[in-house]
Each structure stands twice: as structure tokens, then as C-alpha cells.
Amino acid sequence: MTEDDAFTEHRPLLFTIAYEMLGSVADAEDVLQESYLRWSAVDRAAIEHPRAYLVRVVTRQSLNHLRAVKARREDYVGPWLPEPIRTAPEVTEDAILAESVSMAMMLVLETLNPTERAVFVLHDVFGYTHGEIATSVGKTEVTVRQIAHRARGHVHARRRRFEPDSDATRAIVRRFLLAATTGEIQALMDLLAPDVVEISDGGGKATAARRPITGRDDVARFALGVARTGITATTRIEHAVHNGMPAALCLTDGRLDWLLAFEIHHGRITGLYAVRNPDKLHRARTVRPLDRGDLQPWKP
Template identity: 80%
Template structure:
């Protein structure tokens, strides 16, 4: 049945579309539209359902990304990908964990829509150039050129990444303790000198509209936010978002904001704070991600 095949591959399809779009809400819309297209296909007429579905969702995602690209350039403040709550087990696949990390997703945002889709399908999911060509509607020769250009662009800008671990979660716990105690030196000691703090308020709630850099400035900024945003009734929960250790801040039982931490060599190198309420509606549910087999199909 059409529904059975779509359900079987849904985690893979969601992962592909989310990495192309950077939005869980948009990814769900693309999957819904793709399912409607799939349900209209004559049963038994598709020899390789997964191959067909990957092609469908990729093309739908590309169409959607081209439409929203201009809106993102006019975004109020700094745009961050919509965070997705992930199982800590995602760190067992280092490639998958890095591919959904905030830092790499921001680099992917600087690619053209086609470059992004090609990089995601080829470098993250392991599809061949020929398979990618079938998904993006280009020749294999063209896809090879796009893949080379995209890879060079990404590698020149990507940050060093370490999957979440118990050690990184402990650093986050110490960071939150130092924040609650107002220990500016304690915070600075936990961060790399060139740490970067990025916040997304979407113009709807207070958030720094530009990145804050340097451990002294970030420490002061964090303590300032804590004084105004964390009260005696605020509940803080540890979680995993985008393959990174994170903290959830709840007021009156509702998720108010969250911060994902990028950690390398025992130091916090990046903080990604999501405060835009529009990007927190779906932040409670744990998402199942799947990179599939390394060689998923042969056209």
C-alpha cells in the first residue's frame, strides 16, 4: 500500500527535507504534499519506492526553498534553523549528527538551493552523482560540478564538530550552574576565547540581533539575559537538539526558549539560542532521523 511505503521511509524523507530547508514545519508541509502525490501513483507501477519518494521530496523541497529564500534574506535579526529535538543516539552517526548541527545548517544556508540539495544528497546521504542528478533534474556532469563547488564552499566555512557526549553534557551542567550563581569567571572558563553566541527572536521577542563574540562579552550577555528571563519558577531541562547538548527553559509549564551548545576540546565554542515562538511550537517532540543505507538505490 502507498501509506505503508511512505511510512516505512518517512524518517529518511524527513531528514533529507529538513536538511534542505532548515525548517521542520516546512519539511512536514513538503512531506504532506509529497504523500498526496505518492498516493495518486498506480500501485505496483514503481519498482523502487524509496528511490521514487526521495526524488519527489527533493524536488518539492527545492521548489519550496526557492520560494522562501528571499523571505529569509529579509528576516529580522539573525535567522537560525528551526531546532529539532533529537535522540542522544543520533551522535552514534557522526556524519548525521554534524549534518543537522546548527553550525553546518547555517553554512548550508549560504548555498544556492540546488547546491544545498546536491551537497545533502551526495555528501551526507551517500547518493552517487547519477542518483542525485535524477533527483534534482540535472545531468550527471552538471551535478559533479555543483557537488565540487558546494563541497569546497562548505569545507572552507564549516566549524570543527564533536558529537554530543556525557562530557559535553557535563560542561552544559556546569555552565548552567555558573549562570545561576552569577559567576562570570566560571562562565568564561567554560568557553573558548572566540566563542560565538547567536540568537533568533524573529523580531517577535527580545534577542540580540547580531552575534555576540568573545568569552567575556558572551558571559556578560548570558548573565544579563539570565537576570531578566530566568525567574524562581523557571524550570530548566537538559535535552538534545540537532545532535547537540541543549537546555530548555520553561515558564508556567510552556517552553519559552532553548539553547543548543557547540563544544569542542572541552570548551563551548558556540551557543545557539532560539527564542522565536514560531519555531518552538514543534520543539517538544523527539524526531527520528535516518540517513538510510550508504548506497540507497540504483536508478
């Protein structure tokens, strides 16, 4: 196997790890580029397990990136959402993977420190042992075990349940869009959970709510206002699956203006995630292969 073959074989796994740690397609691609350069320069004859080596390199590079972007995100204008990623149908068949890349989970991961995030992602999503993870994060196995316990408790206390994309959830999305565009506020209210939350990310580069909107009444009125001012005769709406969730893409003259991902639980919309920042939209229509690997021992 050549160096290119090994990197290409494991690229979906490496990209998934980097994306879950960074919440950004652009940053994940940068990490993979840096990791490939390191992989190209190493003496591969001395590497018994290429996948283990590549996962360690990507983890370390992701940690470096995450520490660097933390300050940048603290200065972000308005709410920050992860860069949406278009997911293939098979992602929704893997419940752990679908939840791990959901908008809600990615927001929870943002509240962890970089090491906690790396440990949680590698252990709870990808199934690596504490000992295996210790070699990547530069901690002892005992310390990693403690970090994992703390991170898991933090995540489980804040996680939000949702139903992956399906015929049923897509039908709810269609009803929501119809009600919003026709001004049927009661129909909207019937689709929203009482504690529904709407989060808009404009990044200071597009019009968006500067803080989360909560509650059925306020979210319904906000949705009607957006539909009234943002959807015109030239607007086209596409249905898609992003981050394992049903989504609607709003396009004007072929340009993606905003993406709306729907969090649905027990037949009601519990979360709406609207991405309007153009920096996060120009890659949003490309399907990205995601992979959790074969979940076999890492063999560091």
C-alpha cells in the same frame, strides 16, 4: 506493501532529507504532505523502486520550497537559526548525521544556493552518486559533479567542529548554567573559547540580540544579563539533545521560552545558539526520528 506502508517505512529518511534542505520542521512536514499526495495519485504498479521515487519527489518538492522561502528569510528580523529538532540518542552515534543536522552546519547550508544544497546533502550526507542525484535536480551528471565539488569546498571552508552530546558535554552545560545563574563571570570565562560566538533568534517576536555576539568577554556578559533578567523563581530548566548537540530548555509555567544549544569542542564552548522565536519552539520538545537510509544504491 500498500502505499501507506511504503511511505511510512521511508518517512524518517524522507523527513531527514527535507529538514536538512529546509532547516524547518514545519516546512519539512509540508513537503512530506505534498509528496504523499503525489505518491497516492501515482500508478504504483509502474514504480519498481518506491524509495527511489519518494526520495526524488521529496527532493524536488524541497527545492521548490527552498526557492520560495529564500526571499522570506532575507527579510527575517535578526539572525535566522534553523528550527531546533529534538534528536534521539542514536543520532549522536552517527557522526555524519549528527554533524549534518547541527546548528552550525545548517547555517553553512543556508549560504548555498538551493541546487548546491540539494546536491551536497544527497551526496555527502546520504551517499547518493552524482548520476542518481542528477535525476532529481534536473542536471546532467557532469554538472552535478561540478556542483558537488563547489558546494563541498564551500562547506568545508566554513564548517565548525563540535562534540556530540555526551556525559562530558552535559557536564560542561551544567557548569555553564550554574555559573550564569550565580553570576560567576570568571567561571563562565573559563568555559568559553576565546572566539566563541552567540547567535540569538527571536524573529522579531521575542527579545533577542539583533546580531551575533563574538568573543569570550562579550558572550560571558551577555549570558549573565540573560540569566539575571530571564530566569526567575518559577523558571525550570530541562536538559535535552537538539540537532545532535547538548541543549537547555528554559520553561515558565510549562511553556518553553527559549532553547539554548551548545557547540563544544576540546572541552570549551565555541558556539551558543539561542532560539526564542515562538514559532520555532512549539514543536521543539517532540523527538523526531532521523534516518540516513541504508546507504545502498538508489536504483532510479
